[in-house]
Amino acid sequence: MGLSKSDRKLRIRRRIRKVSFGTETRPRLSVFRSNKEIYAQLIDDNAGKTLVAASSRDKGIDAKGTKTEIAAAVGKAIAEKAKKAGVETVAFDRGGNLYHGRVKALAEGAREAGLKF
Numbered sequence: 001m002g003l004s005k006s007d008r009k010l011r012i013r014r015r016i017r018k019v020s021f022g023t024e025t026r027p028r029l030s031v032f033r034s035n036k037e038i039y040a041q042l043i044d045d046n047a048g049k050t051l052v053a054a055s056s057r058d059k060g061i062d063a064k065g066t067k068t069e070i071a072a073a074v075g076k077a078i079a080e081k082a083k084k085a086g087v088e089t090v091a092f093d094r095g096g097n098l099y100h101g102r103v104k105a106l107a108e109g110a111r112e113a114g115l116k117f
Contacts, residue, residue: 011094018092021045029078029090031106031117033097038071039098040078042087052085054078057087075109082115089116 004037005115022028026031041053050109051111054077056063061077063070082090090110 009096016093019104020091022091022114025087026085026089026091027051027099028112029095029115031095031097031103033095033102038067038074038102038106040074040110042078042082042085042090045093052078052081054081061111068105069103071105072109075106075111078106079110079113079115083113092117 002008014050020028020094022043022045024044024046027044030041030043032039035057038056039053039057043049044051052060054074056074058077061070061073065073082088093108094103099107107117
C-alpha cells in the first residue's frame with residue numbers, strides 16, 4: 001500500500017531539507033502553506049534564528065483577491081523585508097509542497113521584488 005498524502009509530503013520535506021541549508025549571508029526561504037493562509041520566513045540555520053517573516057495574516061498584506069494573488073503579495077513583502085535586512089540571495093525551501101499554484105506565485109513575487117534564488 002502506498003503512502004498517505006501527509007506521509008508523502010513529510011518524506012519530500014525531509015529530502016529537501018537535506019540539501020537546502022540557510023546561512024547568514026544566504027538564508028533559507030521557508031514556505032508553509034495551509035488551506036487558508038501562506039507563510040514565508042528567512043531562516044539562518046547556523047544560528048537557528050528567523051531573520052525575517054511575512055504571512056498572509058500581516059496587516060500590510062491586502063487580503064482581497066484570490067489565494068494566488070495574496071501569495072504573490074506575501075512574496076513581494078518578504079523580498080522587501082529581506083532587502084531591508086541586507087539579504088539579496090536565498091535558498092528556496094518549498095516545504096514538501098509542489099512548485100505550483102500558491103507556492104510558485106510566492107516565489108515569483110519574491111523574484112519580481114528583487115530576491116535571487
